Amino acid sequence: MAALPTGMAAVVEHTFVVSQVNVTRLCKETLVTLVNGQLPGPAIEVTEGDSVVVHVVNRSPYNMTIHWHGVKQRLNCWADGVPMITQCPIMPSRNFTYRFNVAGQEGTLWWHAHVPCLRSTLHGALIIRPRHGAASYPFPKPDKEIPIVIGEWWDMDLAQLDRNTVNGVLVDVPTGSTINGKLGDLYNCSAASASEGAVEQEDGFVLEVESGKTYLLRLMNAALFSEYYLKIAGHTMTVVASDANYVKPYATAVVAIAPGETMDVLVAADAPPGRYYIAALAIQAPEPDVQVPLTITRGIVQYTTNVDDVPAPVMMPDMPNQHDTTGSFYFHGNLSSLRRHRVPARADEHMLVTLSLGSVCRDGGQSCARSDSDESIIVGTMNDVSFRAPTAAVVSLLEAHYYRRDDMAAAAGVELRALPDTPRRVFNFTDPAYIPYGPKEAPLEPTEKQTMVRRFRHGAVVEVVFQDTAVMQSDSNPMHLHGHDMFVLAHGLGNYDAARDVASYNLVDPPLKNTVVVPRLGWVAVRFVADNPGTWYIHCHFDFHLSMGMVAVFIVEDGSTVDTSLPPPPDDLPKCGSNKGGLDLPPVEFFYLQNEQSRETVPGK
Structure with missing residues (x-):
C-alpha cells in the first residue's frame, strides 16, 4: 500500500497468479486452481475511499474473471468481472488488471472467480475498514479481527462438476466442508506413512483467544451448494453487520449464512478457559427433496490463558437439525439496519x-x-x-x-x-x-x-x-x-x-x-x-x-x-474471439477452454 498521510486515500495493489496446484486432503492428492497457491486466497484489506489495483496473471488452463462481490463499482461496471456480461474473459497465459475504488463502503466483502464452480477454490476476503479507524465502529472496538471463510472441499475436477450440472446430471456432492480451507477433525483417512490400521485426522482451524477480550469474526460463505448454520460452543455471537452494511446488534447462539453472504459478529471470550468447537453445518431441505449425506466441519476456539491447565476434552455445540430451514428464516428476519436510510416510498x-x-x-x-x-x-x-x-x-x-x-x-x-x-x-x-x-x-x-x-x-x-x-x-x-x-x-x-x-x-x-x-x-x-x-x-x-x-x-x-453515465472501457480490457464471430463454442467449453490461442479483435464503435 502506498504510504500516505493518515486520512488520505491510498492505492492498494496486489498480484493474483492463478495456477493449478496439487493439494492433499483426505490422503488424496487433488489438482485444484488457486490464487498465489493459497486456500482461501489472499485477503485484500483496504480503507474506505482507497483504490484497489489487482493484476491477474492467468497461468491456469481456464478462461478467467474475478468478481469483487458486493463492491458497488460505481460508474465502473467494466471491473465487475462477469464473463461475457461485463468483459471478455482473461484467456490462459494472458493478464488483466482490475482497477476500482471502495468509496462509500465499509465492512466485509469478498472476491471470487466468476467461472462456474471454480470459485470453490478461487476466493478470498475483501475487508474495507472505516476511514477513521476501528474507533469509529458503531459497536465496541474489538481486540482482534478474524476472517472466517466457510467452504466446501471437492475431490473431483470442478470443470467436470460444472459440465455435469449443465447436462442435468445432479448427483455430485462435496467431500466435506471447510473453515478457512481446513476440513477439521471430523474427517480422517488411513495414514500412508503410519502403521497399518492407523488413522490420520485432517488439520482444523484454530482460533486462539484471551479471556476478557472481544473478537470480530468476519464470516463469509464461499460454498457452492449449501447455506450453513454456525455455532461456537459456550459462546454467544452478536451480529453487527451483513454484506458490508451495519445492522442493529443482534445477539444469537447461531448464525445462518448462505453462499454469497457475509456476516460480521462480535464474540466475547467470556467462557471458562478451555477449548470449544466452532462448527458449521450445511442446511438441506427435508424430504421429499433428494437427500445428500450430512456435511459438517469444525475448528477450535482455544483460550491461551493458563493453556497448560486447559482440559483436553473439547465442547461441541448443540447444532440445529440440518433440515430446520425455519431457523434461517427467523435469523434473517431479525436483521434490521442500524442506520436510517431514505427508503423510496414508492416503486416505479x-x-x-x-x-x-x-x-x-x-x-x-x-x-x-x-x-x-x-x-x-x-x-x-x-x-x-x-x-x-x-x-x-x-x-x-x-x-x-x-x-x-x-x-x-x-x-x-x-x-x-x-x-x-x-x-x-x-x-x-x-x-x-x-x-x-x-x-x-x-x-x-x-x-x-x-x-x-x-x-x-x-x-x-x-x-x-x-x-x-x-x-x-x-x-x-x-x-x-x-x-x-x-x-x-x-x-x-x-x-x-x-x-x-x-x-x-x-x-x-x-x-x-x-x-x-x-x-x-x-x-x-x-x-x-x-x-x-x-x-x-x-x-x-x-x-x-x-x-x-x-x-x-x-x-x-x-x-x-x-x-x-458510464465512462469508456479501459484500454486493456480483454478482447473476445475474432472479427468473424468469436469462438463459437458451447458455454462450458467456452469457460473451460484449454490450449486455445487467443485471437484478438477491437470492438466496433
Whole structure:
C-alpha cells in the first residue's frame, strides 16, 4: 500500500497468479486452481475511499474473471468481472488488471472467480475498514479481527462438476466442508506413512483467544451448494453487520449464512478457559427433496490463558437439525439496519420473479419425456425461462450496450429477450406435491433457454418480489444483485399476496443487502434504485442453480449527465474471439477452454 498521510486515500495493489496446484486432503492428492497457491486466497484489506489495483496473471488452463462481490463499482461496471456480461474473459497465459475504488463502503466483502464452480477454490476476503479507524465502529472496538471463510472441499475436477450440472446430471456432492480451507477433525483417512490400521485426522482451524477480550469474526460463505448454520460452543455471537452494511446488534447462539453472504459478529471470550468447537453445518431441505449425506466441519476456539491447565476434552455445540430451514428464516428476519436510510416510498417498476426448476429437451426440440428422463435436461429458471449465456460473441454485453451497437444481439452472439414482470404460469407455487418427479409436476417443466435482460431507466425505483417454488425441489435461493444494494422490505412463507403482504413492509430500517436469501417455499420483497449504469448480473448464488440458468441481466441506462453515465472501457480490457464471430463454442467449453490461442479483435464503435 502506498504510504500516505493518515486520512488520505491510498492505492492498494496486489498480484493474483492463478495456477493449478496439487493439494492433499483426505490422503488424496487433488489438482485444484488457486490464487498465489493459497486456500482461501489472499485477503485484500483496504480503507474506505482507497483504490484497489489487482493484476491477474492467468497461468491456469481456464478462461478467467474475478468478481469483487458486493463492491458497488460505481460508474465502473467494466471491473465487475462477469464473463461475457461485463468483459471478455482473461484467456490462459494472458493478464488483466482490475482497477476500482471502495468509496462509500465499509465492512466485509469478498472476491471470487466468476467461472462456474471454480470459485470453490478461487476466493478470498475483501475487508474495507472505516476511514477513521476501528474507533469509529458503531459497536465496541474489538481486540482482534478474524476472517472466517466457510467452504466446501471437492475431490473431483470442478470443470467436470460444472459440465455435469449443465447436462442435468445432479448427483455430485462435496467431500466435506471447510473453515478457512481446513476440513477439521471430523474427517480422517488411513495414514500412508503410519502403521497399518492407523488413522490420520485432517488439520482444523484454530482460533486462539484471551479471556476478557472481544473478537470480530468476519464470516463469509464461499460454498457452492449449501447455506450453513454456525455455532461456537459456550459462546454467544452478536451480529453487527451483513454484506458490508451495519445492522442493529443482534445477539444469537447461531448464525445462518448462505453462499454469497457475509456476516460480521462480535464474540466475547467470556467462557471458562478451555477449548470449544466452532462448527458449521450445511442446511438441506427435508424430504421429499433428494437427500445428500450430512456435511459438517469444525475448528477450535482455544483460550491461551493458563493453556497448560486447559482440559483436553473439547465442547461441541448443540447444532440445529440440518433440515430446520425455519431457523434461517427467523435469523434473517431479525436483521434490521442500524442506520436510517431514505427508503423510496414508492416503486416505479414492480416485478414478481419465480425461482424454479424446469427442463428442456436434450435434442433441442419441443416435445420429449420429462420427470428426470434422459431425453430432457433439468435447468434453473427465473419467470419460467432459463438463461442462455453469450458464447459466440465479438464483444461482451456491456461493450455492445456501451457502443450502442445496432446489432447488439449479433455482437453478443445471442438474441436478447425481455425478462417479464410476472411468471408465465400461475399455480400454487409452494405446494410440496410438486417436489417429487411425477405426473403432477411434469406439466410445469417445459421451458426454454433465452438470454433474459431487463432494462431500467437511470434512477428508477425497482421492486422485485422473489418467489420460491416447489417444482422438482424446495431449496432456498440466495439471490445476488451486482452493482447495487437492495432494501429487504419483507419476507414470508408460502405464496406472496400483495393485498396482504405490502402492509408488512419495513420502510423505516430495512437491512441493505447485496445477497438476499429467498426462504424455502417462501418469498422476499426487495427494493433498489437503478442508479449505476451498466449490465448487472442477478443470479442465485448456489452454483448449481447458476450453472443451470437461474440468471438474468439488469441493464441500467445512463443518466443525463457525465457524472451519471458510464465512462469508456479501459484500454486493456480483454478482447473476445475474432472479427468473424468469436469462438463459437458451447458455454462450458467456452469457460473451460484449454490450449486455445487467443485471437484478438477491437470492438466496433
